[in-house]
Amino acid sequence: MIPGAFSYHRPANLADAVKLLSDLGEDARPLAGGHSLVPMMKLRLASPAHLVDLHGIAGLKGIRRDGNSLVIGAMTTQHELLVSEEIARSVPILQEAALLIADPQVRYRGTIGGNVANGDPGNDMPALMMTLGAAYRLEGPGGAREVAAADFYQGAYFTALEPGEILTAISLPVPAAGHGHAYEKLKRKVGDYATAAAAVVLTMSAGKVATCVVGLTNLHETPLLAADAAKAVIGTSLDAAALKQAAAAAEAIMSPAADARGPVEYRKHVGGIMVARALQRAASRAR
């Protein structure tokens, strides 16, 4: 339970942080809220020789509306998402999902940037970011670039982040007014990671689904977009047959690990149920 020795750095600006990370190379890791990295270090599953704390860098925090987009600084905490009036107004699914992460203690420290950069299949925000069509702004020794959330996740703990790069902000298009949304998460107990979870954002027109996106958490080594599940309900009134078809289409792309949360077949089965429930609840909220 005691981490290995490491050096602690607290740069005052982004350029210094990028330089430190690229000079120190693979032995260095950015430190955000520390609620994934520090437990990994205590278990000796990670032993970085250098931690580059991002808390001293101005400009990495905050939530602002930029036209039809919402821009969220990487160091914005999960608690700050929960109390944001802008998020309550424009992207309420973010608050629904944030409230299902861990407990208040973790949410006061844990950041959205750390959650999406971590690459753990159990993190809740990545599938949600894919569902919302978000993009990540990355700043590295070669300058800044933007990567779509849907292209960011390459495997468990493998992402598109290059050595020395820092995720500075997330931008996402504000969903259409009157959209329906739901994040359904099955967990063994309060504070646990998902056994299976599904995010849905949809619009309805004359009682039928007009547009729909479905995302899946902890049902594969990366977050997934369930495109065929969404296709199965578009144009329907979400009758029992359409829901069944959507759940089956989602289950067909799931390949969860068998672990303490249950065997593969069980997790796929409850994953399908999360999809059907999220679709129904999202539709009930659409105007």
Ligand SMILES: Cc1cc2nc3c(=O)[nH]c(=O)nc-3n(C[C@H](O)[C@H](O)[C@H](O)COP(=O)(O)OP(=O)(O)OC[C@H]3O[C@@H](n4cnc5c(N)ncnc54)[C@H](O)[C@@H]3O)c2cc1C
């Ligand atoms: C008891 C417990 C229960 C939890 N339950 C859940 C849960 O149900 N769902 C869930 O989603 N999460 C859960 N978490 C994890 C929590 O949400 C973490 O806070 C989050 O995963 C990581 O955010 P962080 O700011 O703490 O990042 P850190 O732990 O500081 O960093 C995580 C990783 O991301 C990298 N990193 C961090 N920020 C950046 C950045 N800006 N740019 C580039 N790389 C960066 C770090 O180098 C590290 O590799 C739980 C944690 C605990 C302790």
